[in-house]
Amino acid sequence: MSTPKFSTKFPTTPRLGHYDVVIVGGATSGSSIAWHLQTNAGFHGSILVVERDPSLQFSATKASNNCMRQQFATKINVEIAQYAAAFVKRYGSNFGYDPCVPDDPIRNFGYLYLSDSQSFTEVLQKDQQLQAGCGAGTEIISAEDVKRKYPFFFTGDLDAGSLNTKDEGAFNAIGMVEWMRKSAQESGVDYINNEVVEMVTDGPRIQSVKLRSGESISVNTVVNAAGTRAAQVSRLAGIELPIEARRRYTYIFSVDDPLPQDLPLTIDPTGVHLRSYGSKDYLVGCPPIGPDVAVDVDDFSFAENAWDEKVLPIITRRIPQFNTARVTDSWMGHYEFNTFDHNAIVGAHDTVKNFHFCVGFSGHGSQQAPACGRAVAELIVYGAFKTLDLGALSYSRIPENRPLTERAVI
Template identity: 45%
Template sequence: MGNAAHKNYDVVIIGGAIYGSSVAWWLTQMQGFDGRILVVERDPTYEFASTSHTNSCIRQQFSNRLNIQISRFGAEFIKGFRGFMGDDPEVPELVLQSYGYLYLADTPEFAQTLRESQAIQAAEGAHTRHMTPAEIAAEYPFYQLDDVLAANHNLVDEGYFDGGTMFDWFKRMARRNGVEYIHDEVTGMTLNAAGTGVDSVTLKSGDTISCGSVVNASGPRAVATAQMAGIDLPVRPRKRYTFIFDAANPLDRDLPLTIDPSGVHMRSEGKYYLAGCPPDEDPDVAPDDFGFDHSLWQEKVWPIIATRVPAFEQVKVINEWVGHYAYNTFDQNAVIGRHTKVSNFVFANGFSGHGLQQSPAMGRGIAEQIAHGEYRSLDLAPFGYDRIENQQKFMEKAVI
């Protein structure tokens, strides 16, 4: 473990994966902000971080306008990545492979929800189409659609990108711009006498670091970090399974990221295919529990994908892993910004599977809040902690 270079920092960020590094980098882009920034990361290999287990996709297909606006900026950021990184020739161009998400509806109610969501997405500039089964079959003849009534699909700014490279450059450029990263772990916090602010954090190495603001970017460990400040946060680790498989009879075109009504999703992955799902029983788990349910493929995933795409009758799993969603049990959407009482405690939590794709806009917003005391690009106030206290859910129908 390395010691911090100083005893006090303007911003201490707990967790250095996609959110810790996005917020850190964005802070270095805030005009007039020249504060000292420390990122504390417990595992600099990031082997078990949610960022390392992501499927690296982005979609415009949300039902809430703000989530759509966040994704619109995410796509702009990905496509203009080198420019955002100062046109540094070392920075790679990121490619957004827009094969799109295809939501399949098997009930009149879900078909109506898709129709309403498509209208909202179109009003925000997204290119989502509402499709009939005949239209789906004409473009993707490999699906079995007997139970399908309608679908939504979008071939613009929706699909796969290299999230690992985006994370790597957030981290590299943050460091290059003066952000300090240390291998250590925050084990406690000291609040002021009134309980309205965090004065300092205590590290596993024994150091005590004074802080102007502290950012909870702890992913699935966010609840433990919040508890150190006496804050209750409804974010829990939940397992999500991913399978990479080879097909004996590969499809003759890209497989969109298909969301089956069962909740299983699948898509092209280079010359292979990817499928994933939550388990049928979806309990909270320990943040270090990566035990794998090997029955899930045989009993749930494979029967569903082989029914939906008969060409997938003959497939072979070549890789599989389990990662964690930082799952907001309250409303499955992010919690960001300052706490209502502990005013220098800043959330970057609970993304419930949307985290990587939302990290450009959310990281920028959190940095604006810290540097300027307000959101200046997108008004992200609806994601504030106050909605949890007031029991007012952020409404989003399109949660995978």
């Protein structure tokens, strides 16, 4: 896996003893909040981002598969994805070159959901109507059309497909984070290499946070953007979150006879998904072979031989031309999985009013962080959402048991 050029030379101690906003976590979500807040004309305060590992070596950000799609089952997620596409197209030239995303800023080979049953096709048709109502370019195509557009697929078991090639594919997610982080720092945001280990509360507010190095910082607002560690961070304020780390495998592979065209991000009915990576190699990802259960946030081991036992049989059946596939790189990363409804948690706690969340993305953080970071920044500045109402993703839905379930989780 290529190594991002993240600076690891953050100071360990804060410059100030008080900050208007302290953001816990400096990866995709935390840096999006910092960037949107600092560039908001209505904000004139101080910002501290506390990141325990500036290299992001073991973050969900580092393991990102750099994907962009609008094919979701909930309206708010379609709208969030549309802002991500607009954001990347607007600023993508600043993210730096990524050889795996040569058609900067979005490599629009699209997403293709494959259905092997009439019942799942009906689900995809319902989702397509929702997406089309939001202006997405999703189309339901027959198995015959799948074969016509992508003749290398085995389609004998297919009923239909759901395809969108407008603002769907891959983008330089790692470059986006680095750019937001660098831009935020250059405009006055303080980043430190440290860890929040304690929160001091007084009634309905967090008064201060204590760092592992011993410093105590008084705060006006705290934001939890800690990714897979979000539940641990929230417990410092006596709050439980339904977020856990779940294992996901990614392999890069090459073949003797590459396909004559880009391979869209294809979601096989088995749940294995694969796409073009560079110009002549491919990426494939999958959940574990057995039950998809929580793992320790520090466990990045390959617990099973998913390539031989799961991936290879599936990709060679779907694309027989891949029968010479050989792995050239691989990694295991974590989803920050929201077990409540698979959706992000965005905004303030219902009783600890100055504690905000931007967590629980369940594998969609790279593309959802721009809109969610903007939303949290608006809440801090204005006390309300100004551009896109993300109230449906508020924390209050959890204690009130109002899940907004996102079915389209890979």
